[in-house]
Amino acid sequence: MSEIPVIDQEKCNGCGLCINVCSCKSLMLSGNVITFVETGNCGWCTWCEAVCPMGAIRCPFDIVLEER
Amino acid sequence: MAIQAEFIKSIPYFSGLSPAELDPLRGLIFETTADRGEFIVLESEPAEALYFVVSGVVKVFKTSADGREQILQIVRPGESFNDAPIFDGGANPASAQAMGPVVLYGIKNSDMSSILRSHPRVALNVINVLSQKMRHLVSLVEDLSFRHVTARLAKILLEYAGDGVGPSKPRLTQQEMAAMAGTAREMIGRSLKELEDEGIIRLDHHRIVVTDKEALKKWAGVVE
Numbered sequence: 001m002s003e004i005p006v007i008d009q010e011k012c013n014g015c016g017l018c019i020n021v022c023s024c025k026s027l028m029l030s031g032n033v034i035t036f037v038e039t040g041n042c043g044w045c046t047w048c049e050a051v052c053p054m055g056a057i058r059c060p061f062d063i064v065l066e067e068r
Numbered sequence: 069m070a071i072q073a074e075f076i077k078s079i080p081y082f083s084g085l086s087p088a089e090l091d092p093l094r095g096l097i098f099e100t101t102a103d104r105g106e107f108i109v110l111e112s113e114p115a116e117a118l119y120f121v122v123s124g125v126v127k128v129f130k131t132s133a134d135g136r137e138q139i140l141q142i143v144r145p146g147e148s149f150n151d152a153p154i155f156d157g158g159a160n161p162a163s164a165q166a167m168g169p170v171v172l173y174g175i176k177n178s179d180m181s182s183i184l185r186s187h188p189r190v191a192l193n194v195i196n197v198l199s200q201k202m203r204h205l206v207s208l209v210e211d212l213s214f215r216h217v218t219a220r221l222a223k224i225l226l227e228y229a230g231d232g233v234g235p236s237k238p239r240l241t242q243q244e245m246a247a248m249a250g251t252a253r254e255m256i257g258r259s260l261k262e263l264e265d266e267g268i269i270r271l272d273h274h275r276i277v278v279t280d281k282e283a284l285k286k287w288a289g290v291v292e
Binding site for chain 1: 104105225228229230231232237239240241242243244253257270271273274275276277278279281
């Protein structure tokens with residue numbers, strides 16, 4: 001399973017804004033909170049994190065030096 | 069859980085103390101934990117304790133009236149936060165929030181005051197720690213005043229780039245990078261794109277790969 005956005009379901013208010021901006025259809029509402037669907041298509045665009053008014057989605061980056 | 073003597077020995081505050089001097093101090097230290105997103109101290113609230121990070125990462129930040137964050141420090145294992153109120157008796161100068169599950173050791177202000185009175189060596193260590201913190205804050209003011217956003221971001225990327233050998237570095241969201249660089253999230257997105265277009269970094273899914281460290285240093289204004 002590839003890296004996926006971190007969702008804090010307790011913070012999610014179910015507004016669905018993240019679903020609207022997710023071009024790879026990796027998010028869905030389940031029981032009024034957002035859930036990640038493993039489609040293998042998530043491109044880490046981070047738009048879901050950017051639009052979430054509750055700060056419920058995090059797309060953290062590992063910062064690494066390229067191996068020579 | 070027992071307070072680990074080895075860890076206490078490694079804290080800069082207690083550097084150079086003998087086992088006989090350290091042992092009684094263990095009784096003044098309490099352990100506490102926090103989950104990701106949990107506040108440990110709140111800005112402007114009365115200060116109760118000084119904290120040391122045992123494991124995990126804590127962000128120390130100020131919040132503006134309109135809700136924007138400015139991260140002052142990312143506190144890693146062995147480092148302290150909420151130091152100032154011990155000496156000036158004032159309120160918490162900034163908020164502190166766990167960036168993941170954290171284990172902390174704390175010392176109540178009144179207990180720290182008595183340690184300082186009875187251990188001059190600790191007082192000297194504290195001056196050293198506070199001097200380093202002052203240097204860090206001066207550097208932050210310099211960055212915010214004189215460097216543009218891409219240069220500030222370059223500095224952050226250099227500081228948080230892991231080489232796979234040393235201790236793991238905290239993972240950062242674009243929002244957190246923005247809060248550290250004193251800018252908006254959108255500006256971080258643009259600066260990442262700028263660095264990528266110049267071939268200095270590569271965005272590889274959830275990884276920011278630094279492909280040209282020397283060029284990144286130039287952007288950051290790092291002089292060696």
